[in-house]
Amino acid sequence: MMTFPPDNYVLTESAVSGIEVYMPRPPKEMQQEVVEFHCPQCDATTAYSAENGGLTCTHCGHYEAPVQEVVGKAAVEFEFTVETIERAAHGWGIERKELSCNRCGVHTTIATDMLTHTCPFCGSNQVVQVKAPQDVLRPRFLVPFKTTEDNCRQITANWLQNSWMLPKDLQKLARTAEFTPIYIPFWTFDAHASAYWRAEVAHTKQKTVWSGGRRTTKTVTEWRWESGNVEQFHDDLLVNGSNQISKVLLRQMRGYDLQELVPYDASYLAGMQAQAYDIGLEEAWELGRDAMRQRTKAACRTQATSQRMRNFSMSLDFSKETWRYILLPLYLATYAYGNERFQVMINGQSGKIAGQRPVDWRKVIGVTAVSMLPAILLGLLSLYLSNNVATADVGVPVGFVAVLALIGALVFIIRAVQTALQMDDA
């Protein structure tokens, strides 16, 4: 007979006397609440290095290989259980958290939604593994940083000089900009959507009619009922879990590859900033579902035989809904130009950049003014030629060309101003 109970089982409650119940030992809670990172060689602070994917010492360069295990999109997804939704609604409890640095003993308090902390006195990196309202509600997966700070400077420098509308001295700033690596909370959602739609769809038709004793044709619109079914799987729809980051910039910079998801490990966060979600599961799922609804609706509408329709209605059932809570890497930088501060974001995985750039409006106005010149000159020439009898014949085509040049210039100006406005207030 086997030894009883087996190693990995623990005694649990029983509701019947004379019966003992053992259950599998529950997985260990997140080990330490605060993990600190020190070099085993020189005891200086270590931090995660995007360059080689491990921990490196800031002092002696000692390198610790990472716990590499990429799970990608196979990362576990969770169901929308009533229990999780209720627990998620409770949030993080206390507002701030007391933290004492193991190195210098200094006490600090940090916000509970901060997952990391760097001691302001001794500079040691700490990862705070605050107890989540439910175990599934702590970050389980993340995409590690791949872009280094040096890459960021290069990317920013290129980005600041790739347009003639920007001031010439701007690119110098890139060399001095400070990039803060930060993990942003995201929710990913999966769901299967089965939809049924129905609408009146317009069809134009040529009809022969008699009017005033004559046969003529007339175009008429006929409305016909059409309907259809759409089965669609929404895979890993990303919804931002943080209120603190500019949503506009975030949208421009998206494009994370979730194939590089790895299981959460504190060392990935060493030396980085990291935030816990402040847009809860239910709120995020609301947003996610809205995006899914729009997508499925668009898919339904494309099924119609004509895009002109009325009385469109549809029903949509979601099933197999699952979610994940993940962290995605991002660099944040702000730089000052003139009296203004501008924000830049760089995707920590792909290096895609988004941000505001100060537009040199004098330059823009100058260039647009110059772009009008050919049209004005041609116009004047045409006027002059038309006044002269000998050359009146040439005047008309020149005038025509002038008008074309004017239209071209206007188009150019509108587009330039549009781009400039976009750069300015992204």
Place this chain on the structure above:
Amino acid sequence: MMLNTTKTTWTDTWGQPLTLAGCWQCDGVFLLPPQRPLTICPYCGQESLDALDTAVDRPVYTQPPELLLPFTITDVNIQENLAQFAKKTWFAPADLSPQNLLARLQPIYLPLWLVDANAQATWQAEMGYNYQVVSHKEAFQSGQWRTQEVRETRIRWEPRLGRLNRHYDNQMAPALEEQRLLELALGTYQLNGIRPYRPDDLIQAAAHLPNRPPADAWTEARESLKKIAAEECRQAAAADHIREFRWTADFDAQNWTQLLLPLYTTFYHDDESRVHMVFMNGQNGNLRGQRRASMQKARRWAILIGSSAVVIFVISLLLALLGHFREAMLPWAGAGLTIALLVGVTAVLPLLAAWYVNRFGHFYDDGQQALAELTNVAWKAGEQPPV
């Protein structure tokens, strides 16, 4: 050995002078009231009872019963049930009458084991816990989305194991080989009316002695104990479902008692004078009888209908002849012929119905099938008595 006129036997422990008898048709062994004639077997209705010698023909178990479930059905109910049965049988044989059934009614007690045991076991199982997930149904109409939240219950399976040390009282185990069939045919008995056995219980009724000794019935008892233990473990783990229950159990402090269950039997004869049994649960009156139609009766009906068809046919022919002279008669003749044909065809129906009852009546439901098995397989009905 001493010659003793007042011979003491094990039947004395039953507290009443009783006759030991055996049936060579159904292999049943009975204790009968001494004044009861040894003719018809109270269990299979055949004339195949023989007196047995209590010293020579020792049954598998001879201890008197401890408990008994009394006959509780009233006389009125008995008569109603028998009348119902007789009425509802198609083309019933002449012998199948409520009067005959009532006259041949015999009370008999069937044995059942009740076992008490202590179980010490280690067990393992997968426990299912219900949980709810939230899903959504959406509708888009007149430019607006309407959302409806739907909750769905799912089961999370988790492994559990443990130890068990429990005492089980009065677990039923079969004392007759055919227990399962009896249960199917008669339904289960409710044990809340149970009381201690008294010797005068057997003044009127016969007792069927067990044909399975406790050791043999223990395998079944173990199975039912396992089911009970599984259910108790589910409760212990506060689970909603259980599956894959396995246990390694040791039992001690086993205590076997015999319980007697009340049954009425009666029978009727078919055209060929074969016996067909009717059983009635003595507690609740559940009746289960073999249905047998009389082909003679069916044939009489068939002939009656057939001959009326012939009469109509002949009349129609006459009308047709008349039609030669008066054309107005022809449609009547045609109609007559059609009716004759239809009636002629219906003449087959009684025969078909009777044949159907005799051929497929056993397959009507599980209980009917069990009864057929009981009467045909268990005691070789229809076999001729050995000369």
